[in-house]
Amino acid sequence: MADTQNTNVQEQDIHQLLKVKREKLANLQQAGKDPFQITKYDVTHHSTDIKNNFEELEGKTVRIAGRVMSKRVMGKASFCNVQDLPGNIQVYVARDSIGEESYADFKKYDVGDIVGIEGEVFKTKTGETSIHAAKVTLLSKSLQILPEKFHGLTNTDIRYRQRYTDLIMNQDVKDTFVKRSKIISAIRRYLDGQGFLEVETPMLVSNAGGAAARPFETHYNALDEDVKLRISLELYLKRLIVGGMERVFEIGRVFRNEGLDTRHNPEFTLMELYQAYTDYYGMMDLTENMFRYVAQEVCGTTVIPYAEETIDLGKPFERLTMVDAVKKYAGVDFDQIPDTAAAKKLADEKGVHYEERHAKGDILNLFFEEFVEEHLIQPVFIMDHPVEISPLTKRKPDKPDYVERFELFIYGREMCNAYSELNDPIDQRERFKAQEAALAAGDEEANTTDEDFMNALEIGMPPTGGIGYGIDRLVMLLTNSPAIRDVLLFPTMKTLSKENQ
Secondary structure, three states: OOOHHHHHHHHHHHHHHHHHHHHHHHHHOOOOOOOHOOOOOOOOOOHHHHHHHHHHHHHOOEEEEEEEEEEEEOEEEEEEEEEEEOOOOEEEEEEEHHHHHHHHHHHHOOOOOOEEEEEEEOOOOOOOOOEEEEEEEOOOOOOOOOOOOOOOOHHHHHHHOOOOHHHHHHHHHHHHHHHHHHHHHHHHHHHHOOOEEEOOOOOOEOOOOOOOOOOEEEEOOOOOEEEEEEOOOOHHHHHHHOOOOEEEEEEEEEOOOOEEEOOOOOEEEEEEEEEEOOOOOHHHHHHHHHHHHHHHHHOOEEEEEEEEEEOOOOOOEEEHHHHHHHHHHHHHHHHHHOHHHHHHHHHHHEEEEEEEEOOOOHHHHHHHHOOOHOOOOOOEEOOHHHEHHHOOOEEOEEEEEEEEEOOOEEEOOOOOEEEEEEOHHHHHHHHHHHHHHHHHHHOOOOOOHHHHHHHHHHOOOEEEEEEEEEEHHHHHHHHOOOOOHHHHHOOOOOOOOHHHH
């Protein structure tokens, strides 16, 4: 009963505060001081520019803009803290400096309001770099209430749903997304230096292939056709390799109709690149060099703290076949297992769940997931996957049950997936047939034959190395973020019911 009464009182208090904010706006508008009629404000510096260059700027006039995060009124003079993109700075506001009418207005401003400050740079007696305001301009009136300053915004559900509030209240969150932008810029610089062309391919497709995933489906009204959102970038980028564009990459959203967890979001950022006349070893070298380059550019080091571990991107990445990895961590040598029946018997003994349709190669992969992944903390390339789980990959000439494929694992997580691309159209058609059989057997993530892609392969694709990177997981690593939602500005969330809004 007491909790209900407290909640009712709190709601009444909030309602009254919101009412007062709207009354303040109405009074400003009646006085001809409507902040929403201001269309621009010329900013000369950011808060960190002033703090980092105090000796050069001391006594000079600057203009900053940002949100009032705190305010302390003391008679004829006041202090407020203004937050902009990189940080915040203290502002000293005195009646004698800005004028009596402006000071009276300033005293009515609220935490959350957006202001422009023009004034001289100085240091207070306590040594804090500040701005002595000569003019304060209200640029936008906040009509909502920010979370309480000292406890901040900690409810993760609200943080993800109201990312704008999260960015205001948590500087480390803002820093994460600034770093995300820098990571993507560094990737582009690196690939540009390697002669790659950035391209764009369709998001709405008639055949969603290139990965093992269930697609989202929609309807194109103008053409009266069902279409799908892409699950991969692969098949269109390979068409460009056929067309003679020897090095191409794309960074873009892909969409997979799957669940949500700390590493998965149904829409996420994928980068795929394809390079003619190289193989999966070339992709390993490129990946290792690119990860080092991006870490050094963005973090200033190749030694990265993540959770309770320290990840060393500066050392050569370990290279281990999937068979050897399972042998190392599970004590099982799949080279000694003759067929699917023996693999299933072993799985039964080890308690590894499989489906009736699974073959020996599928079960090897299940053993890898069950017994190996969690141990792969430092960077390691897991190579030579079974052909059953790699429908678009070139077979190993000396071991045709395996393919020239690798996945990079860091902290037990797959960071990228690479192939020596299959360019034999006859073999590719047989692989598609096997995928369609799997689809008919109930595998909703299996591919179907893409006839236009087959036509491209028949025209002729050179030997090619290709790779896909989960950009969000790379950002998680380099920002020490535990969950994918922490590096997506607007992660997928279940819609709140009207009762909960």
